[in-house]
Amino acid sequence: VTDGRGESRRCEEDNERKLNYNPPAQKSLQEIQEMDKDDESLVKYKQTLLGPEAKNTDLSGPNVRVTRLALLCDDAPEPITMDLTGDLSALEEKSFTLQEGVKYRLKVYFKVNREIVSGLRYRHVAYRKGVRQSSMVCMMGSYGPRAEEQEFLCPADETPKGLMSRGQYQIKSCFVDDDKNAYLSWGWNINISKEWN
Template sequence: MAEESNIKPLNEEPEETPGYKAPAQKSLDEIKNLDADDESLVKYKQSLLAGVDLTAAPKDDPRRVIVEKMGLVVQGRDDIELDLTGDLSELKEKTIVIKEGTEYRIKIFFKVHHEIVSGLRYHHAVSRKGISVDKQSYMVGSYGPKAEIQSYLCPSDEAPKGMIARGHYVVKSKFIDDDKNVHLAWEWSFDIKKDWE
C-alpha cells in the first residue's frame, strides 16, 4: 500500500514537439496569394480550400471549430455516439460499456467556420481510480471552413483484457489546435466488462 501513494499521475496535457512552431494566422486571401509560384503548394491549398463556404457560419457565433459529437466505432456493432453540443456534465453519468480485448476507434465529428484552422488534434488522458493509465494525442490536420460536418477517425486501439483490467475508467478529452486553442474539452467514462451489455 505504501508504494501506491508514491505513484504520481501522468501529465494530462499533450506533449510538445521540440522545435515546432505553429504557423502565423493568415486570412484566406493571404493564404490563396502566398507562394503562387510553387505548384505543389498551390495544389495543396486548392485541396484544403475546396468547398470552402464562408457564409455557412452564423454571424453571431465567433467559434472557429464546433465539435458536434464523438463516436465509438466497433466493427460488427452499431456505433455508440455522444452528443457534444449539450450539457457536457451529463456525459459523466452515461458510462459506455466496452467488452475487454475489443478493437475500437474513436471518431470525432466537427464543423470549421470562418477561417482555416491548422494543426487540429484530438487528445485524451485515461485514468482509473484517480491514477493515469494512458494518454494519446492524434493529429487530425488542417481544415478549411465548410457548411457540412467533417470527421476524423482515430487509429485503432484495443481495450485491455483480463480480470485486473475490468472496471471503470474516466477519460478527459480535448479538441485543440496549433495555437493551443481548446475548442472543446469534455469528460466521459467507460467500463471494461467481460462482455457487451
C-alpha cells in the same frame, strides 16, 4: 474533475514536451488567398486544398465546432455516440460499456467555420480510481472552412483486457490545435467488462 481550461492546458503541455515543433505564424484565410496571386499553380493548389468558399458557415460560434464523437467497434451491438453540442456535464453521469480486449476506432464529426485550423488533434487521458492509466493523441490534421460537417477516423486502438483491467475508467478529452486554441474539453466514463452488456 478539472475544469475545461486546466485539462486543455495540461493536454497541450504534455504534447509540447514530446514535440519540438514550432507552428507557422497564424494567417487569416483572406491573407492566404491573397498570397502568390501571380503563381497559377499555387492558386490552383490553394483552391484544391481549401475547396469552394464556405457559405452558410457559423460566424458567431467558435472557429471549430466538434459535434459528435463515435466509438466504433465491429464486435459492438451498436456504435457508441456522444453528442457534444449540448450539456457536456450529462456525459459525466453516464457510463459506456465496452468489452475487454476489443479493437475500436474513434470517429470525430466537426465543422470548421471561418479560418483554417492547423494541426487539429484529439487527446484523451484515462484515469482509474484517480490514477492516470493511459493517454492517446490523435493528430487529425489541418482543415479549411466548409459549410458541411467533416469527419475524421482515428487509428485503431484496443481496450484493456484481463481481470485486473475490468472496471470503471474516467476519460478526460480535449480538442486543441497548433495555435494553442482549445475548442472543447469534457469528461466521460467507460466501463470495461467481460461481455457487452
